[in-house]
Amino acid sequence: MSFLDIQEVRKAYGAQLVVHEFNLPIAQGEFVSFLGPSGCGKTTMLRMVAGFETPSAGRIRIGDEDVTHLRPNQRNIGMVFQAYALFPNMTVAQNVAFGLKIAGKPKAEIDARVAEMLGIIKLPQLGARYPYQLSGGQQQRVALARALAPKPKVLLLDEPLSALDAKIRVSLRDEIRSLQRALGITTIFVTHDQEEALSISDRIVVMNEGRIEQVGTPFEVYNFPRTRFVASFVGTLNLLRGKVLDAASGRIEVDGQQIFAGRGIADLKTGEIRSAALRPEAVTLAATSSADRNVMHGTIDEVHFLGAVIRIRVRFKDNLISLDTFNNPNIPPPVRGSAATVSFAREDVMVLEGAEAA
Template sequence: MAFLEIENLHKSFGANTALHHFDMKIERGEFITFLGPSGCGKTTVLRMIAGFETPTRGIIRLDNKDVTHLRTRQRKVGMVFQSYALFPNMTVADNIGFGLKITHRPQAEIKKRVEEMLQLIKLPHLGERYPWQLSGGQQQRVALARALAGKPQVLLLDEPLSALDAKIRISLRQDIRALQRELGITSIFVTHDQEEALSISDRIVVMNEGRVEQIGSPSEIYNYPRTRFVASFVGTLNILAGHVIDPKTGKMAVDGQELTTTQELPADDAGKKRMLALRPEAIVLEPAAPGRNTLNATVEEVNFLGAVVRIRTRVKDAVISLDVFNDPNRGLPERGQPVSLGFSHENLLVLEEGGA
């Protein structure tokens, strides 16, 4: 039995459906990220887990208990919001202890827990300050401490880093992950930032238009996207139109050039058009060795990006980009130059039919 189970969750607002048939099992201590564009339903799921929204249908079980229709305060969840949501007229210590105070915990217990939380978020000497006296990163740490003060079973984080600048975001997301591991708390993190999702998650749920596109580890989501939406939303990707020559051997054709994939294809796919995906970093600028794929192309553009050089090439109707490391001792191709693009059979991905 999973620690948190979400079964056939569905949410409609009048005639608009925000979430379709969401199913997931989350183990105790997992760090899960809901990833997707604005309006994809990820925050709607989070709010239903927290008890701020009621599902149109479906079941939410926490530690083998049906909490679908329980109030938020009965669920033992902590939530961190994008906007911090700190009380401006309260000190940092009072903000952290607020949830404990309204549940009528003894004053000595509240004081001890607040001190523990201040140590945990590395702000032990700022308890008497007010939120307006703190930086954005410090305010979000206080919001995190407040969510953890009541020892929740699940920690929910709704785009908690989106209001911060890039450098602080990177530092704070690392701190959040370190705290989560230290406490062993089951956590769900919502973001539209693919780098955040890939860097801190045990598993990622990629969502689009109220539906789950794919669930998997960061490596699975990045390296083996199942649909066109996942492939294009997570990382830079080349999308190619191919035709199946021989499903049994994985033979494909792209603009008349034969390629091979290691993916299993349905027997009746012969002659069908299928969309193919290929990561820029999987391609080398040289003819492939035996047992690998080669595409003949023409260079359209060379973009110097510092440590990496991105080269854009064309194969008739298809544009293919590849990334190479900047090596001052190695020359770069010129625009209009014919080149050979080499890549492994495993790196040529056939996307599921019907992927958005």
């Protein structure tokens, strides 16, 4: 049963519809990421859950309560912003205590909760410092502690790591996930970073132009994308455009060569032009003699030496395939312009939705 339920929510600014028919049930304690490019509507949807924006239609429920038209301070949610939004004239301890003081909690309870939260975020000795005396990662920890101190029902995170450098970002996202699991709090995390979403989410909501493209676990979204957008946005992907020769068997002609798709969709029709998706890690630079593998012949188009990995691009005619191989100092990389044979399992070929123009 869902704890946070978003039902048929739309948001329009004048004639412009920025969120279309958004439906999403979220279980208690679940960590859900809204993933998509800038302008796709993910932050607008988060702000409607928070109460900073009012839906043009639909409703939002938290537990048994309809909160669609309640003010933010009536929803019992905690929110962490991209820019930290700490009060510069307050110490770390005063920032963490802010929500508790607004709620009228007794001083002894506030002091105990602040000490607990500073311990949880691993900054127990920094309560007397001011935000300007902290690093970016420390400031974001304090912002997280401030959001969690009043024990909210739902935690909302609006791209909280985007202002941090890469190493700190990886460390802090792991800490956020660990803390969320320990507290069991229902969480929505907004990001445009696919690696972040894949690494810490229970489920991912992929959004594009105000619409949900796909909802699923990281494993499902990465391995079984339902649309061309999801396939291209989440992870690195090869797209092979070809003609369907036999819909029943999944046989497709790509640049004069025939391959079989092990995964397709129900409305595949013989004669139409479709794109098939293939992850680089599924491709092997060599022919593999097996009935369940596809083999294609092409030419080495590019070779990029990246240290531990060599990235190779093979051209057939109009289509290209990229693949990665591990660097072996005893085996030189292929030469640009040389002939190449690649193979990949039929099960790794996914036909995407929607026929294309010939």
